Amino acid sequence: MRLNRENSGARWRMRPDGPDKVTGSLAYLTDLTAPGMLHGLVLRSPHPHARIAAVRTDAARRLPGVAAVLTGRDVPGLNRFGIARQDQPVFCEDRVRYVGDAVAAVAADSLESARRALELIEVEYEPLPLLDDPEQALRPEAPPLHPEGNVLHAKTYRTGDAGPVFASCAHIVEETYRTPRQMHAYMETEGGLFVPGPEGGLTVYAPTQHGRMDRLQLSRILAMPEERIRVVSSPIGGSFGGKDELNVQPYGALLALASGRPVRIHNSRRESVRAGLKRHPMIIRMKTGTDANGRILAHRVSIVADTGPYASLGAEVLNFATEHAVSAYRFGCVDAESVSVFTNNGMSGEFRGFGGNQAVFALEGQMDRLADALGMDPWEFRRLNLKTADEPGPFGQPIARTDGAAKAWAALAGSRLWRERSAVRTPQAEVPLASSSAAADARDAGTALRRRIAADSAAPVSAGGEADPPWRKIGIGAAMVMHGAGLGFGIPDPSGGRLALRQDGKIEAAFGFEECGQGLIATLEQMMIERFGFAADDIRIVIGDSDAVPDSGSSTASRATSMMWRALGLLERPFTEKLLEAAAKACGRPSRLLGLGEGGIRDLETGERIVAYEALAGRQKEPIVCEAATRYPAADTDIVGAHFLYSYAAVAAKVEIDGLTGRVRVLEQFHAVAAGPVMNPQGYLGQIEGGSAMALGYALLEEAAMRRGQYVTNNFDTYLIPTIADAGGPVEVAAIEDLPEGDEHGPRGVGEIGSVGLAAAIASAVRHAAGAWIDRLPIDPALLQEARPFEKAAVIGDE
Amino acid sequence: MNDDTDLGAPEAEPLWESTVNGRPVRLRVPQAKRLLDIVREDLGLTGTKRSCEIGRCGACMVLLDGAPVNACLTMAYQCAGRDVVTIEGIAGEEELHPVQRAFLEEGGYQCGYCTPGMIVSVKALLDAIPDPSPEEAEEALSGNLCRCTGYGGILRSVLRAIEKGRGGS
Ligand code: FES
Ligand code: FES
Numbered sequence: 001m002r003l004n005r006e007n008s009g010a011r012w013r014m015r016p017d018g019p020d021k022v023t024g025s026l027a028y029l030t031d032l033t034a035p036g037m038l039h040g041l042v043l044r045s046p047h048p049h050a051r052i053a054a055v056r057t058d059a060a061r062r063l064p065g066v067a068a069v070l071t072g073r074d075v076p077g078l079n080r081f082g083i084a085r086q087d088q089p090v091f092c093e094d095r096v097r098y099v100g101d102a103v104a105a106v107a108a109d110s111l112e113s114a115r116r117a118l119e120l121i122e123v124e125y126e127p128l129p130l131l132d133d134p135e136q137a138l139r140p141e142a143p144p145l146h147p148e149g150n151v152l153h154a155k156t157y158r159t160g161d162a163g164p165v166f167a168s169c170a171h172i173v174e175e176t177y178r179t180p181r182q183m184h185a186y187m188e189t190e191g192g193l194f195v196p197g198p199e200g201g202l203t204v205y206a207p208t209q210h211g212r213m214d215r216l217q218l219s220r221i222l223a224m225p226e227e228r229i230r231v232v233s234s235p236i237g238g239s240f241g242g243k244d245e246l247n248v249q250p251y252g253a254l255l256a257l258a259s260g261r262p263v264r265i266h267n268s269r270r271e272s273v274r275a276g277l278k279r280h281p282m283i284i285r286m287k288t289g290t291d292a293n294g295r296i297l298a299h300r301v302s303i304v305a306d307t308g309p310y311a312s313l314g315a316e317v318l319n320f321a322t323e324h325a326v327s328a329y330r331f332g333c334v335d336a337e338s339v340s341v342f343t344n345n346g347m348s349g350e351f352r353g354f355g356g357n358q359a360v361f362a363l364e365g366q367m368d369r370l371a372d373a374l375g376m377d378p379w380e381f382r383r384l385n386l387k388t389a390d391e392p393g394p395f396g397q398p399i400a401r402t403d404g405a406a407k408a409w410a411a412l413a414g415s416r417l418w419r420e421r422s423a424v425r426t427p428q429a430e431v432p433l434a435s436s437s438a439a440a441d442a443r444d445a446g447t448a449l450r451r452r453i454a455a456d457s458a459a460p461v462s463a464g465g466e467a468d469p470p471w472r473k474i475g476i477g478a479a480m481v482m483h484g485a486g487l488g489f490g491i492p493d494p495s496g497g498r499l500a501l502r503q504d505g506k507i508e509a510a511f512g513f514e515e516c517g518q519g520l521i522a523t524l525e526q527m528m529i530e531r532f533g534f535a536a537d538d539i540r541i542v543i544g545d546s547d548a549v550p551d552s553g554s555s556t557a558s559r560a561t562s563m564m565w566r567a568l569g570l571l572e573r574p575f576t577e578k579l580l581e582a583a584a585k586a587c588g589r590p591s592r593l594l595g596l597g598e599g600g601i602r603d604l605e606t607g608e609r610i611v612a613y614e615a616l617a618g619r620q621k622e623p624i625v626c627e628a629a630t631r632y633p634a635a636d637t638d639i640v641g642a643h644f645l646y647s648y649a650a651v652a653a654k655v656e657i658d659g660l661t662g663r664v665r666v667l668e669q670f671h672a673v674a675a676g677p678v679m680n681p682q683g684y685l686g687q688i689e690g691g692s693a694m695a696l697g698y699a700l701l702e703e704a705a706m707r708r709g710q711y712v713t714n715n716f717d718t719y720l721i722p723t724i725a726d727a728g729g730p731v732e733v734a735a736i737e738d739l740p741e742g743d744e745h746g747p748r749g750v751g752e753i754g755s756v757g758l759a760a761a762i763a764s765a766v767r768h769a770a771g772a773w774i775d776r777l778p779i780d781p782a783l784l785q786e787a788r789p790f791e792k793a794a795v796i797g798d799e
Numbered sequence: 800m801n802d803d804t805d806l807g808a809p810e811a812e813p814l815w816e817s818t819v820n821g822r823p824v825r826l827r828v829p830q831a832k833r834l835l836d837i838v839r840e841d842l843g844l845t846g847t848k849r850s851c852e853i854g855r856c857g858a859c860m861v862l863l864d865g866a867p868v869n870a871c872l873t874m875a876y877q878c879a880g881r882d883v884v885t886i887e888g889i890a891g892e893e894e895l896h897p898v899q900r901a902f903l904e905e906g907g908y909q910c911g912y913c914t915p916g917m918i919v920s921v922k923a924l925l926d927a928i929p930d931p932s933p934e935e936a937e938e939a940l941s942g943n944l945c946r947c948t949g950y951g952g953i954l955r956s957v958l959r960a961i962e963k964g965r966g967g968s
Pocket of ligand 1 (some may be wrong): 850852853856870
């Protein structure tokens with residue numbers, strides 16, 4: 001189904017959190033203030049690698065208005081954090097390993113005093129040798145950044161010895177791909193309000209993707225039982241993986257407890273860039289060979305990931321990248337070896353796509369190059385090597401059976417955009433020059449604007465037409481994506497939810513998930529309405545408050561929608577029965593004649609309302625509550641990180657290259673996504689469109705550049721994310737909803753998959769348009785600039 | 800107004816008088832105080848967001864005498880005596896502004912953090928050009944970054960707002 005408002009009918013719903021968002025009345029956690037509040041700031045290292053010889057805080061402490069100055073000595077519990085491995089210091093005591101490393105923190109009664117106090121803290125550093133290149137950091141002579149050395153994690157997956165197989169290949173393609181450090185660039189920087197309780201407890205209001213994980217981590221740092229910490233963690237002004245790990249929470253919490261007063265922290269963008277996570281830069285080498293007919297016989301992969309100074313989720317990201325460097329293709333022999341390396345660069349960590357973005361860019365690059373070597377149609381070449389529904393997953397593990405790959409492939413093959421490809425030829429130099437072909441002046445009722453955003457009414461832009469200047473080139477490319485969801489084998493992945501009829505008559509759905517903007521609240525509300533028949537008004541959604549929700553696990557890894565669906569499925573019978581039994585008691589009719597409906601319990605036959613939920617609630621001594629515990633399904637394997645549920649996407653992009661500037665513009669996109677039934681059409685569409693804009697930035701614009709361990713792109717003036725002018729072309733999203741009969745896993749999440757494939761499709765389109773193979777992102781315009789006629793002449797003249 | 804109001808500001812600070820969302824406002828604030836801080840801290844109007852603070856993202860967009868400006872780059876003295884409208888002043892007494900309704904209907908937002916600034920810019924655009932060309936819309940909105948939506952929903956919202964402006968649905 002082509003996903004849009006028209007095709008979704010009544011299933012296209014207004015989000016419950018919408019009105020507060022469009023009026024500006026929604027209080028984000030970084031908007032909160034409290035009476036008597038202090039302002040917190042963190043002192044971070046100016047050096048990417050140095051020994052700390054001394055820290056002197058006396059002068060800062062003496063400054064009027066300063067309520068607390070903290071260093072490593074003031075951490076009552078574990079002076080470390082990390083979701084998977086606790087190796088990142090809250091405060092560094094003897095050594096700093098990147099420019100975001102914290103050394104001290106202050107709280108003062110004004111931001112101004114806090115700033116002055118930071119300046120008064122004296123830290124003596126003795127710079128240490130810098131390790132800013134992951135390959136250098138792997139050399140035996142490199143100084144170790146941690147006692148165990150510079151390897152955070154190594155992953156090997158080998159089905160056999162590829163060496164001899166390559167000898168029998170008819171075509172071999174070998175390439176090294178490099179991907180950039182991408183910034184999440186959520187619009188709301190990290191921050192929050194930290195309020196000490198009257199009896200030594202603490203309430204944390206700070207965005208995170210997993211409130212209960214923050215609570216656990218804070219309890220370790222503060223040496224305080226989890227029950228005394230309440231974490232309020234939604235709403236969130238964007239996260240994309242970047243706020244899953246702790247950021248300012250340890251500092252806010254420690255300062256609030258030390259001063260006994262509420263403390264507010266809200267990072268500047270500069271500080272957010274400096275301290276925050278980024279997508280792992282990777283160097284991916286691939287050697288892939290086929291027989292003469294195009295069947296892949298061997299695939300060798302080596303990945304070096306720059307994980308920065310501490311672990312965060314670097315190991316898990318590497319496992320994911322390795323798995324998705326294999327993806328959905330049938331390789332005779334796979335030999336993959338990956339390593340995640342500590343450096344003194346910025347922190348890398350979780351980011352939407354989780355290592356798949358890098359791997360798919362490389363893998364799809366191989367597919368295009370091999371097809372080219374074979375003289376085959378690139379899409380046909382993929383079909384030839386795609387696994388069928390019954391074959392195992394990338395690590396040879398059993399996976400849930402779906403036809404997603406074949407269906408996504410076929411949807412793209414039949415798309416208008418892909419069929420247009422054969423008509424597109426790069427323009428001939430002889431084509432006469434003419435003025436721009438933009439149909440800009442149709443000035444009625446947004447016609448031109450509609451054309452700009454709607455694929456079906458897009459004016460076909462055929463290159464080589466009379467209107468095209470010779471330096472304008474058009475190309476269409478495509479990529480396949482397979483994306484695992486859930487945390488994977490070997491990582492506990494519990495979830496659950498709770499339904500209750502509360503005293504006030506509201507049906508309360510409580511989940512430990514977070515609203516990052518993805519529309520989780522809307523999706524949950526829609527599931528409650530469609531599954532149970534409640535009206536929106538009957539429902540109260542409770543999320544994002546560790547005191548009020550059950551453990552659902554993190555809102556990450558495209559897992560929340562799946563887990564809500566699964567939990568509601570488990571709760572449907574018991575909760576319905578309890579409500580109907582209570583209603584039967586109340587009205588004296590047998591419960592089998594009753595059913596749930598809008599506003600209350602109804603007579604199944606007549607549809608007439610028998611008892612309103614409010615009245616029903618009023619008759620109960622105790623609220624009616626059902627809780628479900630479940631877990632994300634995992635593969636039956638022994639390979640850590642291997643997934644069980646996958647979604648698939650086929651992505652096509654049409655680009656225009658200006659040969660004078662080398663600039664690439666994406667004119668149109670097509671996404672076929674096979675991820676099971678669509679729970680919330682608006683949310684689904686938004687995830688694919690939004691994710692793909694991120695991939696567009698990844699392909700063309702974004703790089704958090706570092707020089708000698710220092711960020712050189714510190715804000716949106718130099719770190720460019722797509723604007724409306726960059727991302728304004730039509731995006732068609734086709735949702736492939738079917739699942740095999742008997743599938744019990746329901747909707748697969750789509751939070752990440754939209755962000756994965758477009759970069760590879762753009763690279764493919766660039767090759768189609770200009771003949772250049774792209775092996776590095778973001779694409780360097782200089783590569784695509786043609787020599788000007790006079791320069792050509794000059795070169796010839798030189799010869 | 801929140802508890803952060805600069806009530807105790809020294810007399811020495813000049814008096815800043817403006818109209819904010821139709822109401823007269825008088826505050827003692829330093830001449831160089833940013834409008835962003837005045838609305839968020841002194842007036843407690845937190846719908847105006849802070850994100851880049853260098854005029855690049857548009858999260859802080861407000862209307863100054865009807866024209867969109869970045870509140871993070873506007874200082875008190877530059878807007879004294881002028882008419883400031885923040886996102887909180889866009890809706891009518893009873894009803895949301897058509898641009899706000901369009902965003903709700905089309906889903907022109909996700910996390911919502913860019914949304915106030917975006918809506919302010921769209922309103923300014925459509926006030927000036929009721930039926931903009933794609934180039935005009937892109938030009939007017941390229942100072943508003945959105946990381947969540949990819950702008951598809953935003954463009955559809957603009958389109959819908961144009962139709963509403965013409966008495967359409
Ligand atoms: S905060 Fe003003 S433009 Fe970004
Ligand atoms: S909706 Fe999140 S930044 Fe625009």
